[in-house]
Amino acid sequence: MTRNTNRQGNHPDPDRHAADIAQSVEVAWNKSNHSGRRDVALSVVSALALLNQRDANTADLAEQLRAQSAEEVARTLREIYTAVINSRPDLTHLVFPLMQWVFNDPEPALKRAAKQVADAALHARQLDLTGTERRYDTDLLGVVLTLLKSDSAGKANAQIYTPMPLADMMARMTPPEEHSSVCDPAVGTGGLLRASAQAMRELDRDPATVAWYGADVDELAIAACAVNSLIWGLGPHIVLCVANTLSEGDWARRAEAQRAEVLQISEQVRRDKLMIHAVRTAQQLTELPIDESQVHE
Template sequence: MNDHRHRSGKASAGNPISAEAHALTLAVEVASAWHRGGGSDRPEVPLGIVATIAAAGLLVGRADDVATGMLSASPEDFVDIARTVWAATSSRRPDLAQSVYPLLGWLFADNDQALRQRIKDAADAALRAGQLELTATERRFDCDVLGPLLGALRSRTATKVNAQMYTPGDIACALTAVALDDVKPGQSFCDVAVGTGGLFRAAACVVRNRGLDPADMSWFGADVDELAIAAAAVNGLIWGLGPNVFLYAGDILARPHWADEACRARARFLEEVNRLNNGVKLLDFLKKL
Protein backbone atom coordinates (compact mmCIF):
# COMPACT_ATOMS: atom_id res chain seq x y z
CA MET A 1 0.00 0.00 0.00
CA ASN A 2 1.32 3.48 -0.87
CA ASP A 3 2.12 5.44 2.26
CA HIS A 4 -0.18 8.32 1.29
CA ARG A 5 -3.24 6.09 1.58
CA HIS A 6 -5.77 6.64 4.30
CA ARG A 7 -5.07 4.63 7.43
CA SER A 8 -7.46 4.85 10.35
CA GLY A 9 -10.48 5.97 8.34
CA LYS A 10 -9.92 4.20 5.05
CA ALA A 11 -12.75 2.12 3.68
CA SER A 12 -11.98 -1.53 3.21
CA ALA A 13 -13.64 -3.66 0.55
CA GLY A 14 -16.01 -5.15 3.09
CA ASN A 15 -16.49 -2.09 5.26
CA PRO A 16 -16.86 1.07 3.17
CA ILE A 17 -17.11 4.40 4.91
CA SER A 18 -18.82 7.48 3.60
CA ALA A 19 -16.95 10.49 2.32
CA GLU A 20 -18.30 12.47 5.29
CA ALA A 21 -16.99 9.93 7.80
CA HIS A 22 -13.62 10.02 6.05
CA ALA A 23 -13.64 13.84 6.23
CA LEU A 24 -14.28 13.70 9.98
CA THR A 25 -11.35 11.33 10.48
CA LEU A 26 -9.17 13.56 8.33
CA ALA A 27 -10.14 16.57 10.47
CA VAL A 28 -9.15 14.86 13.72
CA GLU A 29 -5.86 13.57 12.28
CA VAL A 30 -4.81 16.99 10.98
CA ALA A 31 -5.92 18.88 14.08
CA SER A 32 -4.16 16.39 16.35
CA ALA A 33 -0.92 16.67 14.38
CA TRP A 34 -1.15 20.47 14.45
CA HIS A 35 -1.80 20.70 18.19
CA ARG A 36 0.96 18.21 19.01
CA GLY A 37 3.44 20.65 17.54
CA GLY A 38 2.80 23.15 20.32
CA GLY A 39 2.77 26.89 19.88
CA SER A 40 -0.20 29.12 19.16
CA ASP A 41 -3.43 27.69 17.76
CA ARG A 42 -3.47 29.65 14.45
CA PRO A 43 -6.27 27.59 12.83
CA GLU A 44 -5.80 29.43 9.54
CA VAL A 45 -2.52 27.58 8.98
CA PRO A 46 -3.73 23.95 9.03
CA LEU A 47 -6.86 25.03 7.15
CA GLY A 48 -4.59 26.59 4.54
CA ILE A 49 -2.49 23.43 4.39
CA VAL A 50 -5.50 21.24 3.61
CA ALA A 51 -6.71 23.86 1.11
CA THR A 52 -3.27 23.76 -0.55
CA ILE A 53 -3.34 19.98 -0.92
CA ALA A 54 -6.83 20.22 -2.40
CA ALA A 55 -5.76 22.90 -4.88
CA ALA A 56 -2.68 20.88 -5.85
CA GLY A 57 -4.79 17.81 -6.55
CA LEU A 58 -7.12 19.81 -8.77
CA LEU A 59 -4.22 21.40 -10.64
CA VAL A 60 -2.18 18.26 -11.25
CA GLY A 61 -4.99 15.73 -11.51
CA ARG A 62 -2.70 12.85 -10.44
CA ALA A 63 -3.23 12.19 -6.76
CA ASP A 64 -0.35 9.72 -6.43
CA ASP A 65 2.14 12.20 -7.90
CA VAL A 66 0.92 15.00 -5.63
CA ALA A 67 1.11 12.81 -2.53
CA THR A 68 4.55 11.44 -3.36
CA GLY A 69 5.98 14.87 -4.09
CA MET A 70 4.59 16.50 -0.98
CA LEU A 71 5.43 13.65 1.40
CA SER A 72 9.03 13.54 0.19
CA ALA A 73 9.49 17.33 0.41
CA SER A 74 11.38 18.98 3.22
CA PRO A 75 9.48 21.50 5.36
CA GLU A 76 11.09 24.33 3.38
CA ASP A 77 10.32 22.67 0.05
CA PHE A 78 6.71 22.08 1.05
CA VAL A 79 6.20 25.82 1.59
CA ASP A 80 7.77 26.49 -1.82
CA ILE A 81 5.41 23.93 -3.40
CA ALA A 82 2.47 25.61 -1.67
CA ARG A 83 3.47 29.01 -3.06
CA THR A 84 3.66 27.54 -6.55
CA VAL A 85 0.25 25.88 -6.16
CA TRP A 86 -1.44 29.11 -5.13
CA ALA A 87 0.33 31.22 -7.73
CA ALA A 88 -1.04 28.89 -10.41
CA THR A 89 -4.49 28.63 -8.80
CA SER A 90 -4.80 32.40 -8.34
CA SER A 91 -3.73 32.97 -11.92
CA ARG A 92 -6.47 30.64 -13.15
CA ARG A 93 -9.10 31.80 -10.68
CA PRO A 94 -8.34 35.37 -9.57
CA ASP A 95 -11.99 35.72 -8.54
CA LEU A 96 -11.28 33.48 -5.52
CA ALA A 97 -7.97 34.99 -4.48
CA GLN A 98 -9.18 37.76 -2.19
CA SER A 99 -11.56 35.52 -0.23
CA VAL A 100 -9.04 32.68 0.12
CA TYR A 101 -6.14 34.86 1.21
CA PRO A 102 -6.82 34.67 5.01
CA LEU A 103 -5.72 31.01 4.77
CA LEU A 104 -2.45 31.82 2.98
CA GLY A 105 -0.58 34.29 5.18
CA TRP A 106 1.83 31.57 6.37
CA LEU A 107 3.19 31.30 2.82
CA PHE A 108 4.80 34.72 3.12
CA ALA A 109 5.69 34.95 6.81
CA ASP A 110 9.23 34.51 8.05
CA ASN A 111 8.44 31.17 9.67
CA ASP A 112 10.93 29.72 12.11
CA GLN A 113 12.11 26.11 11.86
CA ALA A 114 9.66 24.88 14.48
CA LEU A 115 6.66 26.32 12.63
CA ARG A 116 7.88 24.98 9.29
CA GLN A 117 8.10 21.53 10.83
CA ARG A 118 4.60 21.91 12.29
CA ILE A 119 3.31 22.83 8.85
CA LYS A 120 4.95 19.78 7.30
CA ASP A 121 3.67 17.45 10.03
CA ALA A 122 0.10 18.66 9.48
CA ALA A 123 0.47 18.24 5.71
CA ASP A 124 1.83 14.71 6.15
CA ALA A 125 -1.07 13.87 8.46
CA ALA A 126 -3.57 15.05 5.83
CA LEU A 127 -1.88 13.10 3.05
CA ARG A 128 -1.55 9.92 5.10
CA ALA A 129 -5.17 10.23 6.17
CA GLY A 130 -6.12 10.03 2.50
CA GLN A 131 -7.11 13.62 1.82
CA LEU A 132 -6.49 13.29 -1.91
CA GLU A 133 -8.99 10.45 -2.05
CA LEU A 134 -11.54 13.07 -1.01
CA THR A 135 -10.39 16.22 -2.78
CA ALA A 136 -8.81 14.93 -6.00
CA THR A 137 -11.52 12.47 -7.03
CA GLU A 138 -15.26 12.52 -7.67
CA ARG A 139 -15.74 12.08 -3.92
CA ARG A 140 -14.98 15.78 -3.53
CA PHE A 141 -18.63 16.49 -4.32
CA ASP A 142 -19.79 14.29 -1.43
CA CYS A 143 -18.26 16.03 1.59
CA ASP A 144 -16.81 19.16 3.12
CA VAL A 145 -13.25 18.57 4.36
CA LEU A 146 -12.74 22.11 5.68
CA GLY A 147 -15.85 22.52 7.84
CA PRO A 148 -15.12 19.59 10.18
CA LEU A 149 -11.46 20.62 10.32
CA LEU A 150 -12.36 24.14 11.43
CA GLY A 151 -14.54 22.63 14.17
CA ALA A 152 -11.79 20.24 15.28
CA LEU A 153 -9.17 22.97 15.37
CA ARG A 154 -11.36 25.09 17.60
CA SER A 155 -12.04 22.24 20.02
CA ARG A 156 -8.31 22.31 20.99
CA THR A 157 -8.28 18.69 22.19
CA ALA A 158 -9.27 17.56 18.67
CA THR A 159 -11.04 14.57 20.21
CA LYS A 160 -14.27 15.40 18.46
CA VAL A 161 -15.65 17.72 15.84
CA ASN A 162 -18.22 20.31 16.83
CA ALA A 163 -20.90 18.93 14.55
CA GLN A 164 -23.38 21.56 15.72
CA MET A 165 -21.63 24.03 13.41
CA TYR A 166 -22.42 22.04 10.30
CA THR A 167 -25.58 20.57 8.80
CA PRO A 168 -25.00 16.85 8.05
CA GLY A 169 -24.71 16.32 4.32
CA ASP A 170 -27.58 13.87 3.89
CA ILE A 171 -29.96 16.15 5.79
CA ALA A 172 -28.78 19.20 3.83
CA CYS A 173 -29.26 17.40 0.51
CA ALA A 174 -32.75 16.22 1.46
CA LEU A 175 -33.85 19.66 2.60
CA THR A 176 -32.37 21.32 -0.45
CA ALA A 177 -33.97 18.89 -2.88
CA VAL A 178 -37.38 19.68 -1.40
CA ALA A 179 -36.75 23.43 -1.46
CA LEU A 180 -35.53 23.53 -5.05
CA ASP A 181 -38.59 22.65 -7.08
CA ASP A 182 -37.53 24.22 -10.36
CA VAL A 183 -33.84 24.82 -10.98
CA LYS A 184 -32.81 26.78 -14.07
CA PRO A 185 -29.42 27.86 -15.47
CA GLY A 186 -28.44 31.27 -14.15
CA GLN A 187 -30.37 30.85 -10.90
CA SER A 188 -28.97 32.45 -7.75
CA PHE A 189 -28.53 30.70 -4.42
CA CYS A 190 -28.11 32.63 -1.18
CA ASP A 191 -27.09 31.57 2.34
CA VAL A 192 -26.81 34.31 4.96
CA ALA A 193 -25.06 32.00 7.44
CA VAL A 194 -22.98 30.14 4.91
CA GLY A 195 -20.24 28.83 7.20
CA THR A 196 -17.92 26.75 5.04
CA GLY A 197 -20.65 26.24 2.45
CA GLY A 198 -22.46 23.04 3.39
CA LEU A 199 -25.79 24.13 1.95
CA PHE A 200 -24.05 25.26 -1.23
CA ARG A 201 -22.66 21.75 -1.63
CA ALA A 202 -26.13 20.28 -1.14
CA ALA A 203 -27.63 22.67 -3.69
CA ALA A 204 -24.85 21.85 -6.16
CA CYS A 205 -25.65 18.14 -5.78
CA VAL A 206 -29.30 18.85 -6.60
CA VAL A 207 -28.26 20.93 -9.60
CA ARG A 208 -26.05 18.14 -10.94
CA ASN A 209 -28.70 15.49 -10.32
CA ARG A 210 -31.05 17.52 -12.51
CA GLY A 211 -28.58 17.58 -15.38
CA LEU A 212 -27.34 21.14 -14.90
CA ASP A 213 -23.93 22.63 -14.11
CA PRO A 214 -23.39 24.48 -10.80
CA ALA A 215 -20.91 26.72 -12.63
CA ASP A 216 -23.85 28.19 -14.54
CA MET A 217 -25.41 29.44 -11.27
CA SER A 218 -24.60 32.34 -8.94
CA TRP A 219 -23.76 31.72 -5.29
CA PHE A 220 -24.06 34.38 -2.57
CA GLY A 221 -22.88 33.62 0.95
CA ALA A 222 -22.23 35.65 4.09
CA ASP A 223 -20.84 34.85 7.52
CA VAL A 224 -19.25 36.73 10.40
CA ASP A 225 -16.39 34.21 10.49
CA GLU A 226 -13.61 35.25 8.08
CA LEU A 227 -11.97 31.81 8.19
CA ALA A 228 -15.25 30.09 7.38
CA ILE A 229 -15.71 32.42 4.41
CA ALA A 230 -12.19 31.65 3.21
CA ALA A 231 -12.92 27.93 3.53
CA ALA A 232 -16.17 28.42 1.60
CA ALA A 233 -14.17 30.02 -1.21
CA VAL A 234 -11.86 27.00 -1.37
CA ASN A 235 -14.86 24.69 -1.25
CA GLY A 236 -16.32 26.57 -4.20
CA LEU A 237 -13.22 25.51 -6.13
CA ILE A 238 -13.39 21.91 -4.88
CA TRP A 239 -17.11 21.56 -5.65
CA GLY A 240 -16.94 23.23 -9.05
CA LEU A 241 -19.30 26.08 -8.23
CA GLY A 242 -17.80 28.19 -10.99
CA PRO A 243 -16.72 31.84 -11.21
CA ASN A 244 -19.88 33.44 -9.84
CA VAL A 245 -19.29 32.90 -6.13
CA PHE A 246 -19.77 36.09 -4.09
CA LEU A 247 -18.77 35.91 -0.43
CA TYR A 248 -19.07 38.49 2.33
CA ALA A 249 -17.35 38.36 5.73
CA GLY A 250 -19.21 40.54 8.21
CA ASP A 251 -22.43 41.27 10.04
CA ILE A 252 -25.27 41.32 7.54
CA LEU A 253 -27.61 42.94 10.07
CA ALA A 254 -25.37 45.99 9.98
CA ARG A 255 -24.90 45.72 6.20
CA PRO A 256 -28.27 44.77 4.71
CA HIS A 257 -26.97 45.31 1.16
CA TRP A 258 -24.05 42.96 1.71
CA ALA A 259 -24.62 41.04 -1.54
CA ASP A 260 -24.27 44.20 -3.61
CA GLU A 261 -21.19 45.15 -1.61
CA ALA A 262 -19.66 41.72 -2.25
CA CYS A 263 -20.23 42.09 -5.99
CA ARG A 264 -18.71 45.58 -6.07
CA ALA A 265 -15.71 44.59 -3.92
CA ARG A 266 -14.90 41.66 -6.17
CA ALA A 267 -15.29 43.78 -9.30
CA ARG A 268 -12.88 46.40 -7.89
CA PHE A 269 -10.39 43.70 -6.94
CA LEU A 270 -10.46 42.12 -10.39
CA GLU A 271 -9.98 45.54 -11.99
CA GLU A 272 -6.86 46.01 -9.88
CA VAL A 273 -5.62 42.55 -10.87
CA ASN A 274 -6.11 43.38 -14.54
CA ARG A 275 -3.95 46.48 -14.13
CA LEU A 276 -1.01 44.55 -12.75
CA ASN A 277 2.19 44.58 -14.76
CA ASN A 278 3.10 41.23 -16.24
CA GLY A 279 6.03 40.90 -13.86
CA VAL A 280 3.94 41.40 -10.73
CA LYS A 281 2.56 38.25 -9.16
CA LEU A 282 -1.02 38.20 -7.97
CA LEU A 283 0.00 36.78 -4.61
CA ASP A 284 2.53 39.57 -4.14
CA PHE A 285 -0.27 42.03 -4.85
CA LEU A 286 -2.47 40.37 -2.21
CA LYS A 287 0.25 40.78 0.40
CA LYS A 288 0.03 44.55 -0.03
CA LEU A 289 -3.73 44.77 0.57
Protein backbone atom coordinates in the same frame (compact mmCIF):
# COMPACT_ATOMS: atom_id res chain seq x y z
CA MET B 1 8.30 3.17 -8.18
CA THR B 2 5.28 2.76 -5.94
CA ARG B 3 1.91 2.62 -7.59
CA ASN B 4 -1.31 3.80 -5.97
CA THR B 5 -3.62 0.82 -6.17
CA ASN B 6 -6.33 1.72 -3.64
CA ARG B 7 -7.80 5.17 -3.99
CA GLN B 8 -10.69 4.90 -1.55
CA GLY B 9 -9.11 2.73 1.12
CA ASN B 10 -11.42 1.83 3.98
CA HIS B 11 -13.57 4.95 3.77
CA PRO B 12 -16.71 4.36 1.70
CA ASP B 13 -18.46 7.15 3.67
CA PRO B 14 -17.07 10.59 2.66
CA ASP B 15 -18.30 12.26 5.86
CA ARG B 16 -16.59 9.65 8.04
CA HIS B 17 -13.44 9.97 5.98
CA ALA B 18 -13.53 13.75 6.38
CA ALA B 19 -13.86 13.33 10.15
CA ASP B 20 -10.86 10.98 10.27
CA ILE B 21 -8.73 13.42 8.27
CA ALA B 22 -9.78 16.33 10.48
CA GLN B 23 -8.98 14.45 13.67
CA SER B 24 -5.54 13.49 12.33
CA VAL B 25 -4.89 17.13 11.41
CA GLU B 26 -6.08 18.38 14.79
CA VAL B 27 -3.79 15.98 16.67
CA ALA B 28 -0.78 16.87 14.53
CA TRP B 29 -1.42 20.60 14.86
CA ASN B 30 -1.84 20.52 18.64
CA LYS B 31 1.48 18.67 18.94
CA SER B 32 3.23 21.40 16.96
CA ASN B 33 2.99 24.06 19.70
CA HIS B 34 1.29 26.38 17.20
CA SER B 35 -2.29 25.53 18.14
CA GLY B 36 -3.31 29.18 18.12
CA ARG B 37 -2.55 29.49 14.39
CA ARG B 38 -5.47 27.47 13.08
CA ASP B 39 -5.23 29.47 9.85
CA VAL B 40 -2.01 27.60 9.02
CA ALA B 41 -3.44 24.14 9.65
CA LEU B 42 -6.55 24.93 7.61
CA SER B 43 -4.36 26.47 4.91
CA VAL B 44 -2.41 23.23 4.48
CA VAL B 45 -5.53 21.08 4.15
CA SER B 46 -7.10 23.63 1.78
CA ALA B 47 -4.06 23.66 -0.49
CA LEU B 48 -3.91 19.86 -0.60
CA ALA B 49 -7.61 19.84 -1.45
CA LEU B 50 -6.85 21.80 -4.62
CA LEU B 51 -4.68 18.97 -5.94
CA ASN B 52 -6.13 16.29 -8.17
CA GLN B 53 -5.00 12.75 -7.43
CA ARG B 54 -3.36 11.04 -10.36
CA ASP B 55 -4.71 7.82 -11.80
CA ALA B 56 -3.81 4.42 -10.41
CA ASN B 57 -1.12 3.82 -13.04
CA THR B 58 1.08 6.70 -11.91
CA ALA B 59 3.25 7.28 -8.89
CA ASP B 60 1.34 8.02 -5.71
CA LEU B 61 1.14 11.80 -5.38
CA ALA B 62 0.64 11.56 -1.62
CA GLU B 63 3.86 9.59 -1.30
CA GLN B 64 5.73 12.19 -3.32
CA LEU B 65 4.43 14.98 -1.10
CA ARG B 66 5.28 13.12 2.10
CA ALA B 67 8.85 12.77 0.84
CA GLN B 68 9.23 16.56 0.69
CA SER B 69 11.12 18.50 3.34
CA ALA B 70 9.44 21.22 5.40
CA GLU B 71 10.95 23.85 3.10
CA GLU B 72 9.72 22.00 0.02
CA VAL B 73 6.22 21.68 1.49
CA ALA B 74 6.12 25.44 2.07
CA ARG B 75 7.26 26.00 -1.52
CA THR B 76 4.55 23.64 -2.80
CA LEU B 77 1.90 25.52 -0.82
CA ARG B 78 3.10 28.81 -2.29
CA GLU B 79 2.89 27.36 -5.79
CA ILE B 80 -0.64 26.11 -5.21
CA TYR B 81 -1.87 29.44 -3.89
CA THR B 82 -0.02 31.33 -6.63
CA ALA B 83 -1.93 29.23 -9.14
CA VAL B 84 -5.18 30.23 -7.44
CA ILE B 85 -4.23 33.92 -7.61
CA ASN B 86 -3.38 33.65 -11.30
CA SER B 87 -6.40 31.59 -12.33
CA ARG B 88 -9.03 33.14 -10.06
CA PRO B 89 -8.06 36.68 -9.11
CA ASP B 90 -11.66 37.31 -8.01
CA LEU B 91 -11.04 34.97 -5.06
CA THR B 92 -7.69 36.43 -3.97
CA HIS B 93 -9.06 38.75 -1.30
CA LEU B 94 -11.26 35.96 0.04
CA VAL B 95 -8.54 33.30 0.27
CA PHE B 96 -5.95 35.77 1.61
CA PRO B 97 -6.48 34.86 5.32
CA LEU B 98 -5.48 31.29 4.48
CA MET B 99 -2.50 31.93 2.26
CA GLN B 100 -0.89 35.06 3.70
CA TRP B 101 1.37 33.19 6.14
CA VAL B 102 3.10 31.16 3.44
CA PHE B 103 4.08 34.32 1.51
CA ASN B 104 5.40 36.08 4.62
CA ASP B 105 8.67 34.14 4.92
CA PRO B 106 7.47 31.88 7.77
CA GLU B 107 9.93 30.80 10.41
CA PRO B 108 11.37 27.25 10.18
CA ALA B 109 9.34 26.03 13.16
CA LEU B 110 6.10 27.04 11.46
CA LYS B 111 7.16 25.32 8.24
CA ARG B 112 7.88 22.16 10.20
CA ALA B 113 4.46 22.39 11.83
CA ALA B 114 2.84 22.79 8.41
CA LYS B 115 4.66 19.70 7.17
CA GLN B 116 3.42 17.72 10.17
CA VAL B 117 -0.13 18.68 9.27
CA ALA B 118 0.41 17.80 5.61
CA ASP B 119 1.87 14.43 6.53
CA ALA B 120 -1.03 13.71 8.88
CA ALA B 121 -3.63 14.63 6.26
CA LEU B 122 -1.88 12.61 3.57
CA HIS B 123 -1.47 9.63 5.90
CA ALA B 124 -5.23 9.79 6.48
CA ARG B 125 -5.57 9.58 2.68
CA GLN B 126 -6.90 13.07 2.07
CA LEU B 127 -6.19 12.88 -1.66
CA ASP B 128 -8.44 9.82 -1.90
CA LEU B 129 -11.24 12.14 -0.82
CA THR B 130 -10.46 15.61 -2.16
CA GLY B 131 -8.46 14.41 -5.17
CA THR B 132 -11.37 12.42 -6.61
CA GLU B 133 -15.05 13.01 -7.35
CA ARG B 134 -15.80 12.09 -3.74
CA ARG B 135 -14.88 15.70 -2.92
CA TYR B 136 -18.39 16.72 -4.03
CA ASP B 137 -19.97 14.61 -1.28
CA THR B 138 -18.66 16.28 1.86
CA ASP B 139 -17.19 19.46 3.33
CA LEU B 140 -13.75 18.50 4.62
CA LEU B 141 -12.69 22.09 5.27
CA GLY B 142 -15.78 22.69 7.35
CA VAL B 143 -15.03 19.67 9.51
CA VAL B 144 -11.38 20.69 9.90
CA LEU B 145 -12.23 24.28 10.84
CA THR B 146 -14.87 23.22 13.34
CA LEU B 147 -12.57 20.71 14.99
CA LEU B 148 -9.71 23.21 15.21
CA LYS B 149 -12.10 25.66 16.89
CA SER B 150 -13.70 23.17 19.27
CA ASP B 151 -12.60 21.57 22.52
CA SER B 152 -13.34 18.01 21.50
CA ALA B 153 -13.96 15.79 18.51
CA GLY B 154 -17.42 15.07 19.80
CA LYS B 155 -18.33 18.75 19.67
CA ALA B 156 -17.17 18.93 16.08
CA ASN B 157 -19.19 15.87 15.16
CA ALA B 158 -22.31 17.40 16.71
CA GLN B 159 -21.84 20.65 14.77
CA ILE B 160 -20.97 19.21 11.39
CA TYR B 161 -22.44 15.77 10.75
CA THR B 162 -26.09 16.42 11.60
CA PRO B 163 -26.57 19.42 9.26
CA MET B 164 -25.06 17.72 6.20
CA PRO B 165 -27.96 15.30 5.55
CA LEU B 166 -30.41 18.08 6.32
CA ALA B 167 -28.70 20.36 3.81
CA ASP B 168 -28.87 17.61 1.17
CA MET B 169 -32.56 17.06 1.86
CA MET B 170 -33.36 20.77 1.70
CA ALA B 171 -31.40 21.19 -1.52
CA ARG B 172 -33.22 18.32 -3.22
CA MET B 173 -36.57 19.86 -2.28
CA THR B 174 -35.79 23.05 -4.24
CA PRO B 175 -32.79 22.42 -6.54
CA PRO B 176 -31.54 25.61 -8.22
CA GLU B 177 -32.21 26.23 -11.87
CA GLU B 178 -29.32 26.95 -14.21
CA HIS B 179 -28.41 30.65 -14.51
CA SER B 180 -30.16 31.42 -11.22
CA SER B 181 -28.67 32.70 -7.97
CA VAL B 182 -28.32 31.04 -4.59
CA CYS B 183 -27.80 33.04 -1.41
CA ASP B 184 -26.82 31.87 2.07
CA PRO B 185 -26.45 34.75 4.56
CA ALA B 186 -24.81 32.44 7.09
CA VAL B 187 -22.74 30.46 4.63
CA GLY B 188 -19.97 29.16 6.90
CA THR B 189 -17.69 27.04 4.74
CA GLY B 190 -20.42 26.52 2.14
CA GLY B 191 -22.23 23.34 3.14
CA LEU B 192 -25.56 24.50 1.74
CA LEU B 193 -23.91 25.60 -1.50
CA ARG B 194 -22.34 22.15 -1.86
CA ALA B 195 -25.68 20.45 -1.29
CA SER B 196 -27.41 22.69 -3.83
CA ALA B 197 -24.70 22.02 -6.41
CA GLN B 198 -25.06 18.27 -5.89
CA ALA B 199 -28.84 18.49 -6.22
CA MET B 200 -28.29 20.22 -9.55
CA ARG B 201 -25.86 17.56 -10.77
CA GLU B 202 -28.39 14.86 -9.96
CA LEU B 203 -30.73 16.59 -12.43
CA ASP B 204 -27.97 17.09 -15.04
CA ARG B 205 -27.85 20.82 -14.33
CA ASP B 206 -24.56 22.71 -14.31
CA PRO B 207 -23.71 24.42 -10.98
CA ALA B 208 -21.15 26.59 -12.77
CA THR B 209 -23.98 28.56 -14.35
CA VAL B 210 -25.25 29.78 -10.96
CA ALA B 211 -24.30 32.97 -9.08
CA TRP B 212 -23.44 31.87 -5.53
CA TYR B 213 -23.72 34.43 -2.72
CA GLY B 214 -22.68 33.98 0.88
CA ALA B 215 -21.55 35.85 3.99
CA ASP B 216 -20.23 34.91 7.40
CA VAL B 217 -18.67 36.67 10.38
CA ASP B 218 -15.65 34.32 10.35
CA GLU B 219 -13.02 35.29 7.78
CA LEU B 220 -11.47 31.80 7.87
CA ALA B 221 -14.86 30.26 7.12
CA ILE B 222 -15.25 32.60 4.14
CA ALA B 223 -11.72 31.76 2.97
CA ALA B 224 -12.50 28.03 3.22
CA CYS B 225 -15.78 28.60 1.38
CA ALA B 226 -13.88 30.28 -1.46
CA VAL B 227 -11.54 27.29 -1.70
CA ASN B 228 -14.53 24.96 -1.53
CA SER B 229 -16.07 26.77 -4.49
CA LEU B 230 -13.09 25.57 -6.52
CA ILE B 231 -13.17 22.06 -5.07
CA TRP B 232 -16.89 21.71 -5.79
CA GLY B 233 -16.80 23.32 -9.25
CA LEU B 234 -19.24 26.10 -8.44
CA GLY B 235 -18.09 28.19 -11.36
CA PRO B 236 -16.82 31.74 -11.93
CA HIS B 237 -19.44 33.86 -10.16
CA ILE B 238 -18.68 33.51 -6.46
CA VAL B 239 -19.68 36.51 -4.32
CA LEU B 240 -18.64 36.16 -0.68
CA CYS B 241 -17.82 38.56 2.10
CA VAL B 242 -17.14 38.76 5.81
CA ALA B 243 -20.23 40.37 7.30
CA ASN B 244 -22.80 40.17 10.04
CA THR B 245 -25.88 39.90 7.87
CA LEU B 246 -28.17 40.61 10.82
CA SER B 247 -26.82 44.15 11.04
CA GLU B 248 -25.75 44.71 7.42
CA GLY B 249 -28.69 44.19 5.14
CA ASP B 250 -26.87 45.33 1.98
CA TRP B 251 -23.86 43.04 2.34
CA ALA B 252 -24.35 41.47 -1.11
CA ARG B 253 -23.90 44.83 -2.83
CA ARG B 254 -20.70 45.45 -0.85
CA ALA B 255 -19.45 41.98 -1.78
CA GLU B 256 -20.17 42.65 -5.46
CA ALA B 257 -18.28 45.95 -5.23
CA GLN B 258 -15.29 44.30 -3.58
CA ARG B 259 -15.23 41.62 -6.25
CA ALA B 260 -15.41 44.19 -9.05
CA GLU B 261 -12.62 46.24 -7.49
CA VAL B 262 -10.35 43.20 -7.12
CA LEU B 263 -10.96 42.21 -10.75
CA GLN B 264 -10.21 45.76 -11.89
CA ILE B 265 -6.93 45.82 -9.96
CA SER B 266 -6.04 42.38 -11.30
CA GLU B 267 -6.66 43.51 -14.87
CA GLN B 268 -4.50 46.59 -14.34
CA VAL B 269 -1.70 44.47 -12.92
CA ARG B 270 -1.98 42.15 -15.93
CA ARG B 271 -1.74 45.10 -18.30
CA ASP B 272 1.23 46.52 -16.41
CA LYS B 273 3.02 43.19 -16.65
CA LEU B 274 2.38 43.05 -20.39
CA MET B 275 3.66 46.61 -20.77
CA ILE B 276 6.81 45.88 -18.77
CA HIS B 277 7.41 42.76 -20.87
CA ALA B 278 6.93 44.75 -24.08
CA VAL B 279 9.31 47.48 -22.93
CA ARG B 280 11.97 44.96 -21.95
CA THR B 281 11.61 43.17 -25.27
CA ALA B 282 11.98 46.47 -27.12
CA GLN B 283 15.07 47.33 -25.11
CA GLN B 284 16.62 43.98 -25.92
CA LEU B 285 15.92 44.46 -29.62
CA THR B 286 17.31 47.98 -29.73
CA GLU B 287 20.41 47.04 -27.77
CA LEU B 288 21.42 44.19 -30.06
CA PRO B 289 25.06 44.42 -31.19
CA ILE B 290 25.49 45.79 -34.70
CA ASP B 291 27.42 43.82 -37.31
CA GLU B 292 29.75 46.56 -38.68
CA SER B 293 30.60 44.54 -41.79
CA GLN B 294 26.93 44.51 -42.84
CA VAL B 295 26.61 48.26 -42.20
CA HIS B 296 29.52 49.20 -44.53
CA GLU B 297 28.32 46.89 -47.24
